[in-house]
Amino acid sequence: GDAAAIGRDLEISYLTDKGPLPAVRGVDFALRRGRTLAVVGESGSGKSTLLRAVATLLPRGQALVSGGSLRIGTEEVSALSGAQVQALRRQHIGVVFQDAASALNPVMTVGAQLAEAITSGRRMSPAEVRDRSIALLKAVQIADPESRLDAWPHQFSGGMKQRIVIAIALAQEPELLLADEPTSALDVTIQQQILTLLRQMQKERDMAMMLVTHDLGLVARYADDVAVIYAGRIVETGPVEEVFRRPRHPYTRALAASTPKLRHGGGTRMLPAIDGEPPMLGQLPPGCAFAPRCARSGGRAVCTTRAPELTRCGKADVACHFPDETESLHAA
Numbered sequence: 001g002d003a004a005a006i007g008r009d010l011e012i013s014y015l016t017d018k019g020p021l022p023a024v025r026g027v028d029f030a031l032r033r034g035r036t037l038a039v040v041g042e043s044g045s046g047k048s049t050l051l052r053a054v055a056t057l058l059p060r061g062q063a064l065v066s067g068g069s070l071r072i073g074t075e076e077v078s079a080l081s082g083a084q085v086q087a088l089r090r091q092h093i094g095v096v097f098q099d100a101a102s103a104l105n106p107v108m109t110v111g112a113q114l115a116e117a118i119t120s121g122r123r124m125s126p127a128e129v130r131d132r133s134i135a136l137l138k139a140v141q142i143a144d145p146e147s148r149l150d151a152w153p154h155q156f157s158g159g160m161k162q163r164i165v166i167a168i169a170l171a172q173e174p175e176l177l178l179a180d181e182p183t184s185a186l187d188v189t190i191q192q193q194i195l196t197l198l199r200q201m202q203k204e205r206d207m208a209m210m211l212v213t214h215d216l217g218l219v220a221r222y223a224d225d226v227a228v229i230y231a232g233r234i235v236e237t238g239p240v241e242e243v244f245r246r247p248r249h250p251y252t253r254a255l256a257a258s259t260p261k262l263r264h265g266g267g268t269r270m271l272p273a274i275d276g277e278p279p280m281l282g283q284l285p286p287g288c289a290f291a292p293r294c295a296r297s298g299g300r301a302v303c304t305t306r307a308p309e310l311t312r313c314g315k316a317d318v319a320c321h322f323p324d325e326t327e328s329l330h331a332a
């Protein structure tokens with residue numbers, strides 16, 4: 001119905017010397033119009049891999065969707081030709097990466113880059129292109145847009161560059177907006193402005209958004225749903241209020257506990273930051289991938305032998321043999 005993208009049992013692998021190694025495994029998700037799904041997890045958990053797959057921008061020859069289904073709009077991506085995938089991406093998908101500076105071409109004016117994104121090969125009158133360019137810059141709240149069209153990227157601050165990247169991403173009025181750490185290169189004030197802008201654009205234009213971040217504080221403020229990913233699998237997912245009020249997976253609890261903004265709710269209980277390291281690609285432990293770092297597992301046999309499936313708990317889905325149903329981290 002209102003899903004702009006759906007993944008089912010999605011597996012994404014990197015082609016390495018040792019053969020294909022899955023970095024994302026058995027992932028189910030839906031990106032619905034008008035909603036933001038945040039994808040959170042430690043470095044190396046597979047967040048960007050998942051986002052790039054949905055963006056149809058996996059590096060060719062290095063990574064591929066090796067299993068499951070990815071549907072964008074009504075299309076099964078694996079059934080499309082290269083040219084069809086490109087057309088699909090152009091029409092339906094806007095992407096914003098962390099590094100705005102490198103997303104922009106330093107030797108093209110902002111106006112020329114906007115024009116390219118707006119026309120994207122079609123013939124349009126210069127006046128129409130100019131009007132739409134100005135409207136896009138206004139939409140991302142760049143002051144005096146008429147005079148900015150002839151400016152070069154280096155004449156803008158980091159936050160302004162990211163606004164221009166967002167304007168370019170919106171040029172084709174996509175249903176799907178994919179943002180990978182869009183503000184982690186920016187200072188805190190600018191970060192909030194950009195995320196507020198993305199959120200406003202997403203609501204106004206009824207887009208579906210995937211927001212990749214490792215900052216749970218941002219998730220609480222800017223997302224509707226959250227998927228917590230560990231070693232390439234979703235370990236907990238559901239509405240943000242549910243997952244944060246009552247994190248049930250020991251990994252989610254540990255992440256939440258290491259996020260000051262969430263911890264400062266009401267309780268003063270301090271939980272330890274997560275000890276240990278996530279597993280390397282191709283070196284997954286048997287059973288639950290989190291078991292070697294999990295205090296709750298206590299080495300129980302089921303945790304080290306059988307991988308837990310996502311199972312409904314309250315309003316969330318949790319992949320844990322012993323989901324934690326005790327009171328929230330910040331009991332009000």
Ligand code: ATP
Nearest residue numbers: 014023042043044045046047048049050062214281
């Ligand atoms: P971060 O928070 O650091 O951005 P991430 O969650 O986005 O991390 P990914 O970049 O998706 O993580 O990486 C997932 C896994 O895939 C990691 O183990 C990483 O080392 C591996 N990986 C990423 N790119 C490649 C590549 N080109 N070739 C082989 N392995 C890769």
Ligand code: MG
Nearest residue numbers: 047048049180
């Ligand atoms: Mg990443």
